Amino acid sequence: MLLALDAMGGDRAPQEPCRGAVRACESLPDLEVALVGDGKRLEPLLAEVSSNVRSRLHVVHTEEYITMEDSPSVSMRRKRNSSLRLALDMVRGKEAAGCVSAGNTGAIVAGGVLVLGRIAGIDRPGLGVPILSLSRTSLLIDVGATVRCKPVNLVQFALMGSIYMRCLAGVPEPSVALLSNGEEDIKGDDVISEAREILKASSLNFVGYVEGKDVPVGKTDVVVCDGYTGNVLLKFGEGLGEGVFGLMKEEIRRSFLPKIGLAFMWPMLRQLHTRFDYEKQGGTPLLGVEGTVIKAHGRSKARAIDNALRVARQFVLQRGVETIREEVAKGGM
Amino acid sequence: MLLALDAMGGDRAPQEPCRGAVRACESLPDLEVALVGDGKRLEPLLAEVSSNVRSRLHVVHTEEYITMEDSPSVSMRRKRNSSLRLALDMVRGKEAAGCVSAGNTGAIVAGGVLVLGRIAGIDRPGLGVPILSLSRTSLLIDVGATVRCKPVNLVQFALMGSIYMRCLAGVPEPSVALLSNGEEDIKGDDVISEAREILKASSLNFVGYVEGKDVPVGKTDVVVCDGYTGNVLLKFGEGLGEGVFGLMKEEIRRSFLPKIGLAFMWPMLRQLHTRFDYEKQGGTPLLGVEGTVIKAHGRSKARAIDNALRVARQFVLQRGVETIREEVAKGGM
Structure with a gap:
């Protein structure tokens, strides 16, 4: 399973997202992670990773990213090459099964809605x-x-x-x-x-x-x-x-x-x-959008990113998005 | 100093308010407490109190009281003989220097405004x-x-x-x-x-x-x-x-x-x-009304009521109400 990780999102990016992705891949042999962010900063962080893990980490280069001060909806529309936007695009295009970001919450939510769309019946x-x-x-x-x-x-x-x-x-x-x-x-x-x-x-x-x-x-x-x-x-x-x-x-x-x-x-x-x-234990699923989007804490360290990737993987394996779509469609109320 | 205590307010009334008043009077020789509530229920609780303290506890009898389910503003207007209303009336009439209640928060606030009035400049x-x-x-x-x-x-x-x-x-x-x-x-x-x-x-x-x-x-x-x-x-x-x-x-x-x-x-x-x-440590002053009103936690036991009476006494000694009135009048903004 390939998950997209916004490697530039969060207070400790890109170091901790990279370390977290390494940790997750070390223990989950079926996992691949697309690290979306500035290649010049990411590559050195991956230099000493064992080849078994390194071969499952894919750097998707972009220099643009969304800061905590950026207005969520504006940045999501204007920064079309931001690491978060590209990670969401990968989910939309089915290249990635889901994505994780420890970045700007507002932007993650706005991006989830804009890029992936809402599940029918959810405003x-x-x-x-x-x-x-x-x-x-x-x-x-x-x-x-x-x-x-x-x-x-x-x-x-x-x-x-x-x-x-x-x-x-x-x-x-x-x-x-x-x-x-x-x-x-x-x-x-x-x-x-x-x-x-x-x-x-x-x-x-x-x-x-x-x-x-x-x-x-x-x-x-x-x-x-x-x-x-x-x-x-x-x-x-x-x-x-x-x-x-x-x-x-x-x-x-x-x-x-x-x-x-x-x-x-x-x-x-x-x-x-x-x-x-x-x-810090892990990530929070954004419920109601047409794709697996996991928000990790802004202060996430490697352990938390590792856990957020596990939450994303689990949500995909459990067919989280499909389940919510199906159950909402049934009415359920 | 005489403080009025809503002896029927709170989940553990009238036992704990009575015990709290006794405790406060035991350690504060200048304190007198008017216990406002059902005399038939209050008197037995005070039967074994030492005469030194008992002489400073005054039962103000009323059978009416406000429950947690009562609508605050309605009950404050209709239940004119409720223990809370009478305690507030004593503050208004300067019989009591301040009052304490562990009862319905909404009713305490509505009563504070209705009976004592707001400090000029505070909505x-x-x-x-x-x-x-x-x-x-x-x-x-x-x-x-x-x-x-x-x-x-x-x-x-x-x-x-x-x-x-x-x-x-x-x-x-x-x-x-x-x-x-x-x-x-x-x-x-x-x-x-x-x-x-x-x-x-x-x-x-x-x-x-x-x-x-x-x-x-x-x-x-x-x-x-x-x-x-x-x-x-x-x-x-x-x-x-x-x-x-x-x-x-x-x-x-x-x-x-x-x-x-x-x-x-x-x-x-x-x-x-x-x-x-x-x-539970004590009471919370209702800031912005023309009198000392201390809200104690609904689950207050004797210690908390004791502390709430101390907070009220301190607020009176510090001229809390007058200070806020004077400072708000100065503009201060």
Whole structure:
């Protein structure tokens, strides 16, 4: 399977995307990666890669790329030779089975829609992130494909999230909730309450509102919100993790007792940290476009890119796009 | 100083409010608390309190109270003898220096505006919560007085937050940021970007956008968002804390090594937990109304009510309301 990787996307490009692609190819013998980006910068990074892996890494040269400051839709239209655009073009032209980028989220979403098109019945795609908790893995959707949205967009996120969890994550009758500022029906704004009424009348297993506190404990299989809220929430969780670990380090530096404790607890703490390290773990599928597009965290290092490539490969193998298209077409609501 | 306490507000009323009032009076000899609520239920809870404290607890009997399901504005107008309404009336009538409630947030806000009135120059009050981090204490405002708001409301939250941090928390030239889904100016929705332009032109120390991850690490002194976002964020943090501690307990139960480590680390972990246990720590002042109104967490136990009474007392001693009124009147923008 050939996947296209936007080698210029993300804060640590092109080094980390290259290293991530090498890692993925090392462990997945069926994988080939097209590294789309500036050949002059990419080739030296691949100089010492073993021939077995190197033969499966294809540099697709372009000097243009999209920065984090670029306006998403404008750059996607104007920068026709940008690394992201070319990676998406490869998916459209069936040269690549899917693509991965750690770059500008807005551009990835705009590009996904512009180049690949939307799945019939979906007005706006959504980014869904799996949240691991004690009891289950929940899908939080949308975490940044939109900023604000209409009730119909929230409803479509609910539908796609439900399809994803049922068909791709194997959860029978996934429970779906809207994220709100309280459990009672009087909570939420007009958009959220209108979506609630549509979802109540649908055939989805809609359970009403959940609150912020219910997200990390995994109260439902799917949690729906607009992209502003999902983004802020996810990054808050990230910052909180960093904050807690920073405080821990500080405490451990200051006193002796926790140092002893730490030696015994380190493996467990590491595991916890990984568990709450949402985005860095891998990639987020852009649900609702006609192709496999995986958004990796902007700060992705090699491990995260490696994981994002695995997520893309899995999504392709599971026929993710086709499944969503078929299920949306069935109505499902 | 006499403070009015809505003894029927919150999930654990009237037991925990009563116990909290007792605790506060035990340690603060100048404090008197008017316990507003059903005398038949309150009196037995006070039966064994020492006479020194009991003499400073005054039961103000009423059988009516506002539930979590009640519509805020309707219940505030109709339930004129509700415990919350009477507590606010006592503040208005200067019988009480301030009031505390762990009840229905919407009703507390609506009641604050209806009974006490808004400070001139403030269209809608905001709830500000201190967020403790490694480097500083930031004020997150609003965490639930509003759901959505207009740019002018966000600007007024920024102003009140800045006044609060400068005059009441002793931070010179507090830095103020808007919470957004990215740092670049192209991020945010129309409301947030309009507020950004107004704040840029103001005399506040406005530093632009911060992201979710910047909140727990304390990047700025004041973080401004609408009440939906602040509520979801705060509760997400709460749930995450519970989730992490739940996972830790599970790991510790399952294996032996972490048990040993835990013995050494427990004091530190406790401290961390308390640090991120935002709302339960105490109360949140409703900024922008003509009186001291402190909202305590709905799940408040005695300790939290005790702390909320302390926050109210401190706010009164610091002339919180007068300070905000005077500073807003000066323009300050």
